[in-house]
Amino acid sequence: MEIRCDALLFDVDGTLVDSTAAIERTWRRWAAEWSHDPDAIIAVCHGRRSKDVIAQFVAAEDVARATARLDELELADLAGIVAVPGAPELLAGLPARAWAVVTSGSHALASSRLRAAGLPLPEVMVNGPDLRHGKPHPEGFLTAARLLGVDPGRCVVFEDAPAGVAAGKAAGAAVVAVTVTNPASALAQADGGGGRRRRWVPGQRALPGRLPGWLGLRGFTDEHEGGQRCRSTSRPRSSSAATSRSSWSSMPPRTRT
Structure with missing residues (x-):
């Protein structure tokens, strides 16, 4: 063929x-800051835009701020x-x-x-x-x-x-x-x-x-x-x-x- x-x-x-380890580290840190279950987030985060995932877990008015925080965490963690x-x-x-x-x-x-x-x-x-x-x-x-x-x-x-x-x-x-x-x-x-x-x-x-x-x-x-x-x-x-x-x-x- x-x-x-x-x-x-x-x-x-x-x-x-x-980058799986870095992705999961940052999502777990973000989840802790926003008081969410990290495993529930990791189960749905791979391959999707951060803001689309975050919109499932925070109020609409908080999505932009929460996404900006995740972006900050991700750019700071390139280890491994x-x-x-x-x-x-x-x-x-x-x-x-x-x-x-x-x-x-x-x-x-x-x-x-x-x-x-x-x-x-x-x-x-x-x-x-x-x-x-x-x-x-x-x-x-x-x-x-x-x-x-x-x-x-x-x-x-x-x-x-x-x-x-x-x-x-x-x-x-x-x-x-x-x-x-x-x-x-x-x-x-x-x-x-x-x-x-x-x-x-x-x-x-x-x-x-x-x-x-x-x-x-x-x-x-x-x-x-x-x-x-x-x-x-x-x-x-x-x-x-x-x-x-x-x-x-x-x-x-x-x-x-």
Whole structure:
């Protein structure tokens, strides 16, 4: 099977960077300050805009102030943030206009976490606070595709959270679910809906610098009609073979000869 695409659209937290510990620390601190159950918040916070989560727990008139406080806590805590293994190699091999970041976080927060993980900043970054609708609405991915000048249906979305998977599907993109933050069972919707959407989950034998079977992307090339080609070479592994924390990597891109 081959997925032809013109661009890759990445979430940040749990997809390019492993920031789970920092995210949960800051939400727990915020919950303590606002007298809320931290576990209830963490259960629904991943992959969504802070203000949308906070609106579930505080009065409407307090949302802006509470969100500003969380933003302050998040920017102050970058400890332990690292790149998901394989992400540096994949991004280093992509043309600048062939990828973008679509994240629920602010530009300042996403940029800080990418830098903390030693990853490059994209030319196109779409941030949740700048949108009318957050994930699972497709606005973010549709905006990124428009800014890159590509058809959303010719994009591949990489996501780690159910809200992001749903947003990618709604945008009409192919969706690759990455099980860094959530188990495969929580991302099963990436298989549904027909069309070009498929789900890949990481297996236990992903090796740095070579193609791991779970990802299914053979390479990123510019060999057809000026676009890119993402080739799938294997069927997805079953969820029983997946790990809750794993890596992903890619073979380097080929160029036309």
